[in-house]
Amino acid sequence: DQQVKQNSPSLSVQEGRISILNCDYTNSMFDYFLWYKKYPAEGPTFLISISSIKDKNEDGRFTVFLNKSAKHLSLHIVPSQPGDSAVYFCAALGTGTASKLTFGTGTRLQVTL
Amino acid sequence: DAGVIQSPRHEVTEMGQEVTLRCKPISGHNSLFWYRQTMMRGLELLIYFNNNVPIDDSGMPEDRFSAKMPNASFSTLKIQPSEPRDSAVYFCASSFGRTTAIYGYTFGSGTRLTVV
Numbered sequence: 001d002q003q004v005k006q007n008s009p010s011l012s013v014q015e016g017r018i019s020i021l022n023c024d025y026t027n028s029m030f031d032y033f034l035w036y037k038k039y040p041a042e043g044p045t046f047l048i049s050i051s052s053i054k055d056k057n058e059d060g061r062f063t064v065f066l067n068k069s070a071k072h073l074s075l076h077i078v079p080s081q082p083g084d085s086a087v088y089f090c091a092a093l094g095t096g097t098a099s100k101l102t103f104g105t106g107t108r109l110q111v112t113l
Numbered sequence: 114d115a116g117v118i119q120s121p122r123h124e125v126t127e128m129g130q131e132v133t134l135r136c137k138p139i140s141g142h143n144s145l146f147w148y149r150q151t152m153m154r155g156l157e158l159l160i161y162f163n164n165n166v167p168i169d170d171s172g173m174p175e176d177r178f179s180a181k182m183p184n185a186s187f188s189t190l191k192i193q194p195s196e197p198r199d200s201a202v203y204f205c206a207s208s209f210g211r212t213t214a215i216y217g218y219t220f221g222s223g224t225r226l227t228v229v
Contacts, residue, residue: 006155032215043117043204044156046217089156099144099214100169105155 003027004092006104013111019077021107023090026071030092034101035064035075038087047088048075080111119205119221126228131193134224136205137186144210146218147180147190150202159203162188163210195228202226 005024013019023033031052036044050057050064050073057064063076077084090104118137126132138145146161160170162182170180177196182188192199202225206218 002154034215034217036217041222043206043220043222045220049215049217091156093211093214098168099163099208099211100146100158100161101214101218102158103148103156105153 002105004090004102004104006090006107008107009105010108010110013080013109015082015111015113016079019075019080019084019109019111021075021077021088021090021109023073023075023104024071025073025092027092027094027102028071029095030102031095032093033064033066033073034091034093035062036089036091036103038089038106044089077109080109082111082113085109085111117205117207117219117221119203119224121224122222124224124226126195126226128196128228129194130228131191132195132199132226132228134190134203134205134226136188136190136221138188138205138207139219140186142207142209142213142219143185144208144214145182145188146206146208147188148204148206148220150204150223156204159190192226195226197228200227 034049035047037047038044066073087106089106091101120135147159148156159172160180165182180190202223204223206220208214208218
């Protein structure tokens with residue numbers, strides 16, 4: 001039972017345009033959401049996170065939006081660059097003291113010239 | 114800091130053989146996680162430890178899988194006997210409890226396991 005879902009396995013965007021990666025979740029007990037980026041032959045690296053009490057968090061070219069009522073979050077990359085080509089994973093952290101992250105299946109982003 | 118260190122980077126083994134994957138977490142981190150990456154399920158949590166104690170092993174697929182953390186600086190994931198469907202990339206990650214989990218775990222580079 002996939003509690004965190006990324007329904008688009010891949011996305012192709014032109015350099016300079018906006019990339020929008022989407023993520024849906026089913027568990028209302030998640031209180032932090034994170035995005036990770038993964039290059040081939042490397043481990044995932046943390047990109048940006050958002051608390052469930054916020055609806056937006058921005059860090060440079062990366063912005064994460066959270067819609068709690070829809071149980072949906074998205075990652076916007078503006079402008080997209082070829083170095084952004086990677087697999088992006090959405091992850092969620094439950095409430096309380098637990099530190100377990102639940103990940104989605106990932107979306108492969110290809111930024112073309 | 115050298116980060117989370119996993120060994121080996123690649124492992125090719127024959128079906129039925131025992132496989133042991135190793136992980137050294139970041140010094141001072143008290144939580145350690147083993148994940149498996151597959152196309153179908155993405156990053157799937159197998160087991161995690163807090164202060165060397167297994168907290169949640171509900172993701173361990175079956176009895177063929179076992180994990181240990183004998184001390185704060187070392188963990189192993191063992192598959193015995195291995196099967197072709199175990200072929201995947203296995204990642205180890207560590208954090209300092211929930212505090213650093215909010216800002217992201219640190220992952221190792223992974224072990225690519227191929228069972229033929």
